[in-house]
Amino acid sequence: MLNYRKYKKVPVLNYPEREWPDKEIEQAPVWCSVDLRDGNQSLIEPMNVEEKMEMFQLLLKLGFKEIEIGFPAASQIEYDFLRELVDGDMIPDDVTVQVLTQCREHLIDKTFEAIQGIKNVIVHIYNSTSTLQRDVVFHMNREEIKQIAVDGTKMVKDRAKDFPGRIQLEYSPESFTGTEMDFAIDICNAVQDVWEPSGDNKLIFNLPATVEMNTPNVYADQIEWMHKHFKNRENIILSVHPHNDRGTGVAATELALLAGADRVEGTLFGNGERTGNVDILNIAYNMFSQGINPKLEIENINEIIEIYERCCKMSVDMRHPYAGKLVFTAFSGSHQDAINKGVRALRERSDGIWEVPYLPIDPADVGRKYEPVVRINSQSGKGGIAFVMDTMYGYQMPKAMHKEFADVIQRLSEVQGGEVDPQQIMDKFDEEYLSKKEPYEFIKVKVEDLNEKDSHIVLDYRYNGKDMHIEADGNGPIDAVKRAINSHMDLDVCIRNYSEHAMGSGSHARAAAYIQMRDNRTEKETFGVGVSSNITRASIRSFFSALNRLMR
Numbered sequence: 001m002l003n004y005r006k007y008k009k010v011p012v013l014n015y016p017e018r019e020w021p022d023k024e025i026e027q028a029p030v031w032c033s034v035d036l037r038d039g040n041q042s043l044i045e046p047m048n049v050e051e052k053m054e055m056f057q058l059l060l061k062l063g064f065k066e067i068e069i070g071f072p073a074a075s076q077i078e079y080d081f082l083r084e085l086v087d088g089d090m091i092p093d094d095v096t097v098q099v100l101t102q103c104r105e106h107l108i109d110k111t112f113e114a115i116q117g118i119k120n121v122i123v124h125i126y127n128s129t130s131t132l133q134r135d136v137v138f139h140m141n142r143e144e145i146k147q148i149a150v151d152g153t154k155m156v157k158d159r160a161k162d163f164p165g166r167i168q169l170e171y172s173p174e175s176f177t178g179t180e181m182d183f184a185i186d187i188c189n190a191v192q193d194v195w196e197p198s199g200d201n202k203l204i205f206n207l208p209a210t211v212e213m214n215t216p217n218v219y220a221d222q223i224e225w226m227h228k229h230f231k232n233r234e235n236i237i238l239s240v241h242p243h244n245d246r247g248t249g250v251a252a253t254e255l256a257l258l259a260g261a262d263r264v265e266g267t268l269f270g271n272g273e274r275t276g277n278v279d280i281l282n283i284a285y286n287m288f289s290q291g292i293n294p295k296l297e298i299e300n301i302n303e304i305i306e307i308y309e310r311c312c313k314m315s316v317d318m319r320h321p322y323a324g325k326l327v328f329t330a331f332s333g334s335h336q337d338a339i340n341k342g343v344r345a346l347r348e349r350s351d352g353i354w355e356v357p358y359l360p361i362d363p364a365d366v367g368r369k370y371e372p373v374v375r376i377n378s379q380s381g382k383g384g385i386a387f388v389m390d391t392m393y394g395y396q397m398p399k400a401m402h403k404e405f406a407d408v409i410q411r412l413s414e415v416q417g418g419e420v421d422p423q424q425i426m427d428k429f430d431e432e433y434l435s436k437k438e439p440y441e442f443i444k445v446k447v448e449d450l451n452e453k454d455s456h457i458v459l460d461y462r463y464n465g466k467d468m469h470i471e472a473d474g475n476g477p478i479d480a481v482k483r484a485i486n487s488h489m490d491l492d493v494c495i496r497n498y499s500e501h502a503m504g505s506g507s508h509a510r511a512a513a514y515i516q517m518r519d520n521r522t523e524k525e526t527f528g529v530g531v532s533s534n535i536t537r538a539s540i541r542s543f544f545s546a547l548n549r550l551m552r
């Protein structure tokens with residue numbers, strides 16, 4: 001048995017005044033990508049300068065206006081990358097790069113050396129503030145820990161005086177989620193006293209869930225409490241930096257936005273330390289799916305995945321929200337049936353609003369238009385198979401026929417095991433309905449209209465390879481063919497249902513016809529399908545298709 005007694009509950013904030021549960025997300029926050037810093041520092045093989053450059057270009061393309069590009073005082077690669085950005089004039093005027101450093105003088109000096117020449121920069125300092133880290137890492141009391149933050153702020157302020165560009169300060173009480181709220185506000189206020197932010201140069205307080213320690217509502221309480229207790233809130237940008245240790249980073253961030261956060265730091269696909277930083281794309285697509293402009297250019301998920309996987313040498317899971325290979329795919333029968341009906345209803349409604357069961361967004365909106373939303377295996381049903389035949393091959397089978405053909409595919413999937421791909425489904429359709437020529441094979445027909453409703457036909461066909469020729473009258477061409485065959489071959493078949501539709505348009509347009517036929521002697525029933533550029537030929541082919549299936 002797991003030794004759960006080894007762990008204790010993390011104390012929660014007593015905060016009954018909370019207002020966030022009644023709020024709704026109404027707009028996108030300021031996004032800050034930390035892919036090139038937090039994301040990078042956690043990779044097995046951190047990015048080289050070229051990879052960082054490619055990732056930086058991607059982040060620009062996605063519309064990030066704040067990008068933490070690294071920890072330039074930490075290593076030569078980090079330093080060189082920043083210098084390449086600056087010397088190559090690669091930072092657009094509307095983009096602010098951010099650099100991280102500990103509150104240590106030689107690191108701050110090195111950071112300032114690295115940022116020379118940048119027009120707009122966020123210098124991000126941090127120190128750990130939690131009870132645990134104060135005790136076991138720093139062996140310091142609250143005042144000593146606060147002094148690290150105050151000294152770091154002073155050092156940045158001092159160097160900022162002579163800096164030609166614009167410097168914004170970001171301060172993170174690292175391990176915030178394990179910090180007592182009164183201490184967190186005390187240390188932030190002390191930093192604010194030194195920095196003296198204004199409405200024109202706001203101070204970013206970044207409150208990280210360095211380690212996610214509790215349910216998302218607890219983080220939201222902490223964020224709202226800070227939001228309400230900051231002095232000069234108007235001069236503060238409240239940023240959050242959630243990690244995902246409990247797997248609820250996205251939820252925690254969304255609740256933090258309700259609780260007053262203005263800004264979110266995170267990464268693409270949630271890369272980052274341990275279980276990762278919060279996945280910015282996930283939150284942005286969540287907003288998009290609620291009709292909120294996420295203020296990121298994220299319509300091509302495939303390109304984002306491709307660059308991310310190459311630069312980070314990580315892979316996006318098949319079930320990853322919005323991005324995974326399988327997230328817009330239904331295998332199971334009832335889901336497929338609902339999607340099939342939902343897509344049809346959507347087409348008929350055409351009011352521009354997406355509402356399809358099991359598909360929270362239109363896959364085409366994120367560049368996933370070539371992937372099948374329905375895939376067939378032994379869990380699938382008739383609705384899914386009808387959907388594949390309609391959307392991929394243009395056959396709108398009559399509803400009564402769905403079960404008959406689904407049974408054929410179900411047998412196939414059981415025999416072969418695993419997935420039946422769309423081409424196999426089409427091949428089976430062809431084999432079962434379109435290309436059956438035994439024992440009856442339709443050759444040609446000549447139709448003459450006798451009056452408004454009666455037709456005379458001259459029919460050529462083969463029976464077991466033998467040429468046959470017959471003439472008959474009937475109530476339309478199909479009825480005439482039925483009468484001809486019944487009398488010629490001593491049969492008693494009747495037509496129960498008939499339908500047809502056009503396939504394609506213009507000079508390549510064809511007609512598909514479906515006949516439901518009954519053998520009155522055996523009481524067997526089946527469907528037949530015929531396709532031709534000529535509607536009469538299509539219907540007579542469907543007659544012969546059904547006849548062959550009845551006679552087998």
Ligand SMILES: CC(=O)SCCNC(=O)CCNC(=O)[C@H](O)C(C)(C)COP(=O)(O)OP(=O)(O)OC[C@H]1O[C@@H](n2cnc3c(N)ncnc32)[C@H](O)[C@@H]1OP(=O)(O)O
Pocket residue numbers: 038041071073074075101102103104107126127128137138148174210273
């Ligand atoms: C939650 C986060 O993601 S924080 C960001 C973490 N990212 C990284 O650490 C990546 C880059 N870091 C590095 O390359 C290295 O840590 C460096 C170059 C910055 C510093 O390296 P070093 O000085 O060799 O080692 P290290 O980071 O272990 O420093 C530990 C010392 O710094 C102190 N320290 C740690 N963090 C801070 C801080 N934020 N402010 C001030 N002092 C700090 C520690 O108390 C310790 O002091 P001690 O030597 O008196 O015990």
Ligand SMILES: CC(C)C(=O)C(=O)O
Pocket residue numbers: 038100126172174175206208209210211241243
């Ligand atoms: C540097 C800080 C913000 C950090 O990455 C964290 O606390 O997770």
Ligand SMILES: [Mg+2]
Pocket residue numbers: 038208210241243273277
């Ligand atoms: Mg982090």
